[in-house]
Amino acid sequence: MSPNGVVKSRIRQVGLTGMLLLTVLGARLYDLQVLQGKDYLKRANQNTIVVEPRPATRGRILDCHGEIMVSNAPQFELVVTPSELRERKEVIKELSKLLDETEAELDKKIFQAAPHAPLVLRRDLTQDTLVRATEIAEQRKGVGVRAGAIRRFKYGKMASHLFGYVGEINAVELRTRRNSGYALGDGIGKVGLEKQYDALLRGKKGADQVHIDVLGRTVSQFELRPSTPGPDLYLHLDAKLQQVAEKALGETLAELEKANGERSGGTVVVMDVNTGAVRALASLPQYDPRPFARGIKSKEYQALLDDPGFPLVNRMIHSAFSPGSTFKLITATAALQKNLCTTHSYFVCGGSFGPANCFVRSGHGGISWEDAMAHSCDVVFYKLGFEMGIDHLRKWCALYGLGTPTGIDLPAETGGLLPSPEWKQKEWDDRWYDGDTINMSIGQGFLLVSPLQMAVVTAAVANGGEVVRPTLAKKAIAKNGAVLLEPEPHREKLPAKPEFLASVRRGMRGAVIHGTAVATNLPQVAVAGKTGTVENSPSIHNKHGRNHVWFVSFAPYEKPEVTVVVFLEKSHGYGGGLAAPIARKCYEYLYPEGWDQEKKEEVKSPA
Amino acid sequence: MKLYIPLFGILALLWLALYSATQFGQAGEAIRQFAYIVVGTVVMFFLTVIDYRKLRKASIPLYFITLGTLAAVLVAGESVNGSQRWLSLGSLGTFQPSELAKLTSIIVAATILSGKLTWKRALAAALALGPLFLSILIQPDLGTSLVLVVVGGVMAYVSGVNGTFLFSLVGLGGAALPFVLKEYQRDRLMVFVNPDIDPMGMGYSLVQSQTAIGSGGFLGKGLLKGHMTQHGFVPENWTDFIFTVVGEELGLVGGVGLLLMFAFLISFILHAGYKAVDRLGSLLCVGVATLLLFQVFVNIGMTIGLAPVVGLPLPFGSYGGSAILVYMAAIGIVGSVRIESRVPEDPLSDSLHPSMEGPCLGLE
Numbered sequence: 001m002s003p004n005g006v007v008k009s010r011i012r013q014v015g016l017t018g019m020l021l022l023t024v025l026g027a028r029l030y031d032l033q034v035l036q037g038k039d040y041l042k043r044a045n046q047n048t049i050v051v052e053p054r055p056a057t058r059g060r061i062l063d064c065h066g067e068i069m070v071s072n073a074p075q076f077e078l079v080v081t082p083s084e085l086r087e088r089k090e091v092i093k094e095l096s097k098l099l100d101e102t103e104a105e106l107d108k109k110i111f112q113a114a115p116h117a118p119l120v121l122r123r124d125l126t127q128d129t130l131v132r133a134t135e136i137a138e139q140r141k142g143v144g145v146r147a148g149a150i151r152r153f154k155y156g157k158m159a160s161h162l163f164g165y166v167g168e169i170n171a172v173e174l175r176t177r178r179n180s181g182y183a184l185g186d187g188i189g190k191v192g193l194e195k196q197y198d199a200l201l202r203g204k205k206g207a208d209q210v211h212i213d214v215l216g217r218t219v220s221q222f223e224l225r226p227s228t229p230g231p232d233l234y235l236h237l238d239a240k241l242q243q244v245a246e247k248a249l250g251e252t253l254a255e256l257e258k259a260n261g262e263r264s265g266g267t268v269v270v271m272d273v274n275t276g277a278v279r280a281l282a283s284l285p286q287y288d289p290r291p292f293a294r295g296i297k298s299k300e301y302q303a304l305l306d307d308p309g310f311p312l313v314n315r316m317i318h319s320a321f322s323p324g325s326t327f328k329l330i331t332a333t334a335a336l337q338k339n340l341c342t343t344h345s346y347f348v349c350g351g352s353f354g355p356a357n358c359f360v361r362s363g364h365g366g367i368s369w370e371d372a373m374a375h376s377c378d379v380v381f382y383k384l385g386f387e388m389g390i391d392h393l394r395k396w397c398a399l400y401g402l403g404t405p406t407g408i409d410l411p412a413e414t415g416g417l418l419p420s421p422e423w424k425q426k427e428w429d430d431r432w433y434d435g436d437t438i439n440m441s442i443g444q445g446f447l448l449v450s451p452l453q454m455a456v457v458t459a460a461v462a463n464g465g466e467v468v469r470p471t472l473a474k475k476a477i478a479k480n481g482a483v484l485l486e487p488e489p490h491r492e493k494l495p496a497k498p499e500f501l502a503s504v505r506r507g508m509r510g511a512v513i514h515g516t517a518v519a520t521n522l523p524q525v526a527v528a529g530k531t532g533t534v535e536n537s538p539s540i541h542n543k544h545g546r547n548h549v550w551f552v553s554f555a556p557y558e559k560p561e562v563t564v565v566v567f568l569e570k571s572h573g574y575g576g577g578l579a580a581p582i583a584r585k586c587y588e589y590l591y592p593e594g595w596d597q598e599k600k601e602e603v604k605s606p607a
Numbered sequence: 608m609k610l611y612i613p614l615f616g617i618l619a620l621l622w623l624a625l626y627s628a629t630q631f632g633q634a635g636e637a638i639r640q641f642a643y644i645v646v647g648t649v650v651m652f653f654l655t656v657i658d659y660r661k662l663r664k665a666s667i668p669l670y671f672i673t674l675g676t677l678a679a680v681l682v683a684g685e686s687v688n689g690s691q692r693w694l695s696l697g698s699l700g701t702f703q704p705s706e707l708a709k710l711t712s713i714i715v716a717a718t719i720l721s722g723k724l725t726w727k728r729a730l731a732a733a734l735a736l737g738p739l740f741l742s743i744l745i746q747p748d749l750g751t752s753l754v755l756v757v758v759g760g761v762m763a764y765v766s767g768v769n770g771t772f773l774f775s776l777v778g779l780g781g782a783a784l785p786f787v788l789k790e791y792q793r794d795r796l797m798v799f800v801n802p803d804i805d806p807m808g809m810g811y812s813l814v815q816s817q818t819a820i821g822s823g824g825f826l827g828k829g830l831l832k833g834h835m836t837q838h839g840f841v842p843e844n845w846t847d848f849i850f851t852v853v854g855e856e857l858g859l860v861g862g863v864g865l866l867l868m869f870a871f872l873i874s875f876i877l878h879a880g881y882k883a884v885d886r887l888g889s890l891l892c893v894g895v896a897t898l899l900l901f902q903v904f905v906n907i908g909m910t911i912g913l914a915p916v917v918g919l920p921l922p923f924g925s926y927g928g929s930a931i932l933v934y935m936a937a938i939g940i941v942g943s944v945r946i947e948s949r950v951p952e953d954p955l956s957d958s959l960h961p962s963m964e965g966p967c968l969g970l971e
Contacts, residue, residue: 003889008881010765011893015877018900022870025904026863028911032821033859040821044835111635 051224052210053183056203057149059230061163061193063239064279064474070163073152075294076125076145078133079118082110085142094136095121095143098129101297119185120168124150124294151293159242161283161314162235162410162472164192165292181205190292192314193233193472195411200476200484203230231476231484236277241270241589245282248585249566252578253284256571260546263309266568267316267451269470270586273459273560275489276468278408280586281452283316285309315569317408320416320448324532324575325376326552327443329461329504332373334396335384336500343503345369353382356438359533373507374515376531378442385441386434393440394420399494400457401467402449407490408470416453419446443532451550455565458552461504462528462560465494509557519580520553525591528560529553529583531575546570551579555587562590610879610945613872614923614938618644620865621924624852627831643928647935654939658947659888662940666711666718670735673711676704677742705743705751706933712736712755713762713894713937720766721887729768732759749788750917754901756780761897762890812848815841816910820854820862827858849924850910869903876938879945888944895937898922 032040061070078099085091092110096103099122110119125133130145137143151166166187169177173188181204182188188202189195206227211220245268253266263285270280285307291300304312313319335341349372351363358364358378364371372380385393397403403418421432424446439445452470460467469490476485508528511517517529532550536542549571554563564586566579622644626637719732736759744752764773819835828834833855835841841851853861873896880892899922906921908914922934 003881003883003886006767007765007886007889010767011877011881011889014761014765014893014897015874018873018877018896019870021900021904022866022873025907025911025913026866028908028913029820029854029859029862029866032817032911033824033854033862036821037824040818041824044818044822 052208054206054208054223054225054227055186056205056227057229058151058166058187059197059201059203059233059476061201061233061235063235063237063242065238066234067239069154069159069235069237069239071152071154072149075123075148075150076130076133077123077148078121078125078129078137079144079146080110080121081118081142081144085110085140087140091136091140091143094140098132098136105298118144118146120148120295122295123148151289153289153293155239155243156290157286157288158239158246159237159282160192160286160289161316162192162237162281163289164194164196165190165289166194167292168295191412192410193235196409197233197473197476197485201230201233204228229479231478233476233485234474235472236272236279236474237281237472238279241280241586242282244589245270245280245582245586246284248582249282249284252568252571252582256568256578260544260570260572262543262570264546264568264570265309265313265315266566266571266582267314268564268566268582268586269316269452269455270562270564270590271455271459271468271470273462273554273563274466274468276456276459276470276491277474277489278470278472279562279590281316281472283314285311287311314410315567316452317405317410317413317450319569320414320450320453321548321567321569322445322447322534323443323449323454324534324548324550325378325443326454326458326530326532326550326575327441327447327449328373328376328381329457329508329530329552330396330400330402331381331385331393331441332504332507333400333461333496333500334388334393336503337396337496338388338392340384340387341369343369343499347372347377347380347383349377349379351379353379353386353438356382356435370503370507370510371515373504373530374510374513376511376516381441382438385438390421390432390437390440393437394418397447399467399496400460402447402453402457406450406452406456406470408452409472409487413452414450416450417446417448444535451565451567454550454552454567455563458530458554458563458565460494461501461508462554462563464498464501465496466491467494505557505560508553512553516574516576517551517553517580519576520551520584520587522584522587522591524593524595525555525587526557527553527555527583527587528557529580531580533574536570542570544570546572547574549573549575549577549579551575551583553580553583555591610872610875610938610942613868613875616868617865617872617923620853620857620861620868621849621921623830624849624856624924627833627856628836628849628852630831639928640931643931644935646928647931650932651935651939651942654936655942655946657943659891659940659943660885660947662714662891663718663721663887666714669711670715673704673708674738674742676702677708677739680704680746681742703929705746705748706929708739708743709751709754709758709898710933710937712739713758713891713898714940716759716762717887717890717894720762720890721885724767729763729766732763748918750905750919753917754898754919757901758894758897762894765893766886766890812841813909813912813916816848816851817912819851820911823855823858823862825859827854827856827861830856832856847906847918847920848910849921850907854910866903866907869899873900876941879941879948882948883944884948888948892941892944895941898937899934 057072060068060072062068092103092106096106099106106121109121125145133145137145153163167190169182169184169186169188174182174184180199189198194201204227207224208221209224249266249268253264257263265284267283268280269278271278287304291297336343347367347369349358349364349367351358351361356378359376363379364375364377367375367377367380397418403415405413405415419440424430424432424436436445440447456467456470471487471489473485473487475483478484505528508530509526511531512521512527512529516531520527520529530552532552534548534550536545536547538545547570549568551566552563553565554560564583566582568579571578622637622640625640629636715735716732719728719735722728736755740752740755743755760773760777764770815835819833819841822835823833831837833852836852836855841848853865876892876896876899880889880896883889883892902919902922905914905917905919909916920930923931
């Protein structure tokens with residue numbers, strides 16, 4: 001169809017409108033450049049004003065006693081302003097030698113940076129580097145040395161997984177945050193609490209108004225808006241307890257490395273069972289946060305990535321494992337709730353249930369309900385799991401919080417894996433067998449949980465049925481005293497009968513007195529616990545198929561306050577022998593001999 | 608040839624401006640841009656020699672590819688409270704599907720509206736552009752989604768849709784605008800009305816860009832000599848504010864020169880549409896001309912205080928490859944429309960060769 005008259009006349013109209021619009025632009029240009037041109041030229045020459053952001057001091061991180069753990073220290077940093085750079089090649093050559101980075105890397109960094117803003121190439125210059133850097137800065141335009149602040153970690157490597165680190169904002173992060181006050185060259189929390197609470201810790205930038213002349217020299221400068229420093233972030237963490245936990249865990253891992261000839265990892269958490277307040281959270285091996293603070297070299301970062309101990313992984317929240325026998329806490333609750341047994345039931349273990357064996361091959365013989373838990377008899381739980389079926393078991397897993405992240409205030413937490421028949425059909429292209437349920441009822445098979453999820457499960461058993469949300473941050477207090485953050489404990493009710501949970505607790509207490517966890521049988525405080533040993537087949541990361549071991553526990557038995565959960569990866573051995581002694585060290589710190597006397601006196605004295 | 612003189616004039620002038628704005632620090636950008644222009648030229652001539660009527664068939668796959676890449680942008684990015692507009696192509700740089708969507712919309716709308724105009728066809732065109740519009744709007748990229756509306760609207764108008772009806776639609780849309788805008792977009796409108804309310808934030812860019820352009824005067828300060836350009840007083844002047852470089856360094860002569868070249872280019876495109884042998888050709892040309900015109904007006908208008916900051920790039924000037932390729936491809940399609948209309952059906956009509964006539968629009 002050929003264009004008709006309407007089309008032609010309307011094209012004419014569009015053309016006329018277009019020319020009119022372009023004429024308007026031209027007229028406005030004439031107005032700006034010719035009629036007002038002199039005024040604008042004057043303004044451009046005399047009073048070019050740039051607004052420079054004035055960085056705010058980052059908030060500190062303190063423990064529950066007010067002990068400063070992460071703060072800021074003054075330092076010198078080497079900066080380059082790309083647009084001012086002359087003799088670019090020579091400068092890059094000199095800097096490459098000084099900073100021990102390849103010329104190509106530096107060239108790329110400078111090329112990608114914003115042209116007019118100073119780009120920090122290295123923070124926290126050492127004495128020697130500082131001297132040489134100052135020399136270069138004096139000779140070369142565009143290179144400078146300036147004072148700044150750097151994160152200071154009082155306890156070195158301690159809790160580096162929790163604190164995380166700050167790095168320079170990248171293009172992707174910037175794109176989504178440009179409208180919330182972030183700018184090129186800013187630091188931003190990359191992992192851990194620094195990331196979780198970045199918006200809080202970074203404070204509010206101030207602004208300086210700088211007058212600059214035609215040649216780019218600063219004529220005057222004054223403060224437009226002062227910066228607001230970031231608040232002090234108090235954690236529930238107890239730095240001393242954290243040290244105790246890391247020391248005990250570290251020593252055990254060192255022994256294991258010697259015995260096994262390969263590096264393994266482990267993790268410990270100490271948490272308030274009633275509020276979810278995290279008193280200590282250790283994951284080893286961990287990394288040194290200081291190279292990150294000064295700007296990590298690619299070589300150093302690659303070394304961390306290649307480390308067979310995976311030091312960048314926080315095993316407490318980033319990884320999920322089979323829970324092993326610690327899972328019997330859930331199987332037990334689910335069985336009692338379905339009336340498959342009572343707290344007074346009596347079982348017979350002949351050493352196997354169908355094709356599945358008890359870890360005591362000869363069998364436990366006649367065994368009571370609570371002793372089945374104390375001695376971790378697999379056959380009893382195979383039978384109960386088989387009778388309740390996967391749907392009922394799954395329901396109780398979900399109620400205890402498995403399959404979803406616990407919601408701790410740390411980024412990138414895993415929810416583990418709560419398998420279902422539909423899931424197996426999809427992933428394995430096979431149906432769900434009774435054998436899968438039986439396997440799962442003792443915490444083997446497809447189910448995967450993070451150690452922190454097990455801490456929440458243990459806490460729920462201990463506190464009588466509240467699923468708590470683990471929390472690190474206690475409060476954030478601004479410099480002017482305002483409380484900016486004070487998370488309320490978050491709990492969800494577990495629909496389990498209190499007497500059933502009490503029975504599970506009795507079983508756990510039995511494990512400590514005469515069962516698998518006698519290593520934590522302390523005179524001064526009654527501990528209750530459950531051990532777990534996970535059998536593994538050889539795989540890429542576990543060539544010898546060594547066992548993982550678990551220990552979940554709480555104390556005091558009569559009036560539970562804290563839970564301690566220990567997990568050791570590919571450690572070999574059993575939970576009772578390896579993991580429980582680490583928990584014991586934590587309890588010894590928390591409940592020194594005579595603690596209950598002191599407590600009673602404390603109550604009496606004010607009266 | 609007429610099309611290419613203003614086209615390459617614009618490309619050369621804006622490339623010089625980019626070179627000037629990035630000569631320190633980001634010197635590689637100008638080289639990369641040059642490479643894109645070369646590739647774009649190849650794409651353009653390729654499309655010129657292909658009969659544009661083949662686009663009819665290509666329009667459906669093109670439509671779904673575009674929609675797919677737009678969806679990929681929404682999915683592939685971690686969009687928190689800003690916007691996600693790019694797809695990474697590794698070392699080739701980035702690709703902005705919303706740029707492709709502009710061209711796709713023109714081709715799809717022209718294909719649908721090229722038959723006899725009925726209500727059904729008009730509605731079909733609106734429904735086809737709807738998903739493109741929405742997926743760009745929620746990125747969020749208000750500017751580009753607005754481009755689709757304007758280009759689609761003008762094409763509908765030229766195809767014969769009742770003018771009163773279209774204008775009342777525009778009125779309704781305008782009235783709804785305050786309710787759908789995000790806070791920062793509303794802020795931008797407010798700042799446009801009165802830059803002084805925020806001299807340190809967004810108003811700062813506007814004040815600085817006007818100062819830079821105004822200080823250029825009649826002849827400008829000379830290429831590479833504009834001190835506001837060279838010392839970074841205009842934020843992001845190598846992207847959406849590239850016109851400030853032209854204004855400051857080349858003055859009114861450079862600025863009006865650029866406007867004139869755009870005027871010629873757009874007139875020649877509309878002229879090709881006027882002389883096209885079918886409605887498809889006419890509508891394609893109208894779409895491309897409107898695309899260029901709207902973006903030139905909004906972008907340059909922004910730098911001189913005549914339009915709000917909506918983040919639309921200057922055609923042929925914005926740095927980044929996908930935009931250049933898309934505009935060059937658009938010109939290629941127009942070239943094809945010209946060639947096809949030039950084929951004399953009757954040897955006797957040779958004397959009335961369309962290319963012999965002067966531009967008919969406003970410049971007659």
